[in-house]
Amino acid sequence: MTESGAQLFARLEARRCLKDIEKKLFPGDGGPEQGEVVELYGSEGTGKTELLYHLLSRCLLPLSAGGLEVDVVFMDTDYSLDMLRLVSILDSRLNAARSSSSSGSDEELLGSCLSRLLVVHCSSSSQLLLTLHFLETTLTSRPRVALLLIDSISAFYWPDRCEGGTSVTKQEEKLSKCAELLGRLLRDYRITVFATCHAIRRNYSGPSSFSSSSSSSSSSDIDRPYLCRPWQRLVTHRLLCSRQETTNMAANNNREPKRRQMFTVHCTSSSSSSSSSKTKSYRSSSFCITDAGVEFI
Numbered sequence: 001m002t003e004s005g006a007q008l009f010a011r012l013e014a015r016r017c018l019k020d021i022e023k024k025l026f027p028g029d030g031g032p033e034q035g036e037v038v039e040l041y042g043s044e045g046t047g048k049t050e051l052l053y054h055l056l057s058r059c060l061l062p063l064s065a066g067g068l069e070v071d072v073v074f075m076d077t078d079y080s081l082d083m084l085r086l087v088s089i090l091d092s093r094l095n096a097a098r099s100s101s102s103s104g105s106d107e108e109l110l111g112s113c114l115s116r117l118l119v120v121h122c123s124s125s126s127q128l129l130l131t132l133h134f135l136e137t138t139l140t141s142r143p144r145v146a147l148l149l150i151d152s153i154s155a156f157y158w159p160d161r162c163e164g165g166t167s168v169t170k171q172e173e174k175l176s177k178c179a180e181l182l183g184r185l186l187r188d189y190r191i192t193v194f195a196t197c198h199a200i201r202r203n204y205s206g207p208s209s210f211s212s213s214s215s216s217s218s219s220s221d222i223d224r225p226y227l228c229r230p231w232q233r234l235v236t237h238r239l240l241c242s243r244q245e246t247t248n249m250a251a252n253n254n255r256e257p258k259r260r261q262m263f264t265v266h267c268t269s270s271s272s273s274s275s276s277s278k279t280k281s282y283r284s285s286s287f288c289i290t291d292a293g294v295e296f297i
Contacts, residue, residue, distance in 0.1 A: 016070045016146040018192045021058050024296045026237065027283035030269040034190035037182075037234045039153075041223075042241030043199040047263035047289065049080070051241065052151060052196060054294035057089050059147050060113040065097035070146035071116045073138060077128060077155035079121060087114070092292035116144070125156040125174035132181045139189045148185075150195040154227060157200070172228035179230035186234070193234075200226055240266040262297070263287050 019031035032038050040048050056074070061067025074081065090113050094106065118138065122128040139145055156174070164171030182193060223240060225232050244262045267283045286297040 015143065015190050016068060018059070018068065018070075018146060021055055021068065024285050025239065025265060025283070026267055027269055027281040030237070030281055030283075032192045032194075032237055034192060035186040036236040037186070037193045037195065038237040038239065039235045040194065040196045040239045040241065041199065041225075043243075046241040046243045047265075047287070047294075048196050048241050049082075049151075050289050050294050051239070051263075051265065051287075052149065052194070053082075053086055053089055055194060056086065056117075056149060057093060057113075057293065060090065060116050061093060061097075062109070062112065065094055065109075067093075067113075068146075069116070071118070071142055071144040072147045072149060073135065073145055074117060074119045074149045074151070075122055075128070075131060076119060076151055077122045078152055079123075080151065081119060088291070089293040090114075096292070118142075118145075122155075125160050125178065128156070129174055129178050129181065132178055132185070135185065136189075139185070139191065146191060148191055148193045150193065152196040152198055153231065154197045154200070157198075157227070176228045176230045179228065179234055183230075183234055197227065199223070236270050238268045240268070242266070260288060263289070 015034060017034050019029070019033060021031060023031065026032075040052060042048050056072060057067070059068050059070050059072050062069050087110065090110060091106070094109050094113075120131055122131055135148070153175075160174055161171045164173065185191065186193065225235075225238075242264050244264060263286065265285050265287070267285070269281050269283075270278050287294050288297065289295070
């Protein structure tokens with residue numbers, strides 16, 4: 001297939017690196033480089049969505065408000081994107097960064113942020129695959145696109161399993177093709193991919209061993225990757241989200257202590273130290289959720 005001058009320019013132009021998107025999440029200097037994949041993994045109610053909005057807003061916000069000011073493609077496969085919540089977070093952070101020297105109204109600044117966001121909906125793995133094929137046109141016409149968000153990459157896991165019958169190859173065929181196509185886009189256009197993944201409990205050990213150590217195996221089964229190998233090979237950073245509850249002892253006088261929800265993110269980052277081996281680094285962070293979004297502790 002021949003390549004036009006515009007396509008060549010879009011491929012070779014240096015897109016914005018997202019390495020500094022959130023230093024409190026990734027170990028050392030191990031934030032996502034161009035062409036890397038970050039997977040946000042966890043059960044329902046563990047803060048994945050709020051963390052996703054936090055990272056999304058960091059990309060959309062202008063440099064003057066501490067953002068990266070890049071364009072983002074958001075693939076909504078769960079039809080769960082809450083635009084009101086995203087706008088509320090953006091508005092709060094714009095107000096916090098506002099100074100007397102800033103120019104433009106609140107509506108103009110907010111509109112500028114939202115103009116950097118392109119939302120696409122997918123209702124099946126086949127539609128997701130077709131959308132990824134057409135994404136190349138978007139990357140060519142919008143060289144400022146630095147991030148592709150997929151919420152979630154596991155949305156069609158069960159429909160694909162039913163459609164594939166008893167054949168594991170058939171069950172994973174469409175997602176494998178999506179992963180292969182994503183790999184080419186990462187290589188050619190040097191974008192960064194963030195994708196959420198739902199936790200699914202699976203009995204890997206078999207019934208006998210499961211009954212002997214149900215508590216330990218159940219948690220490890222939930223945390224264990226289950227999507228196809230081509231996808232797992234793409235992932236370079238894995239954020240495992242969990243929920244905890246702490247007591248705020250700074251309550252007023254003798255009143256009952258307040259309780260607030262706390263969340264923990266365990267990050268595992270892989271980097272190639274040589275052509276034949278990989279090294280892994282780890283970091284754990286805690287955060288709470290406020291009206292203005294995620295607040296790290």
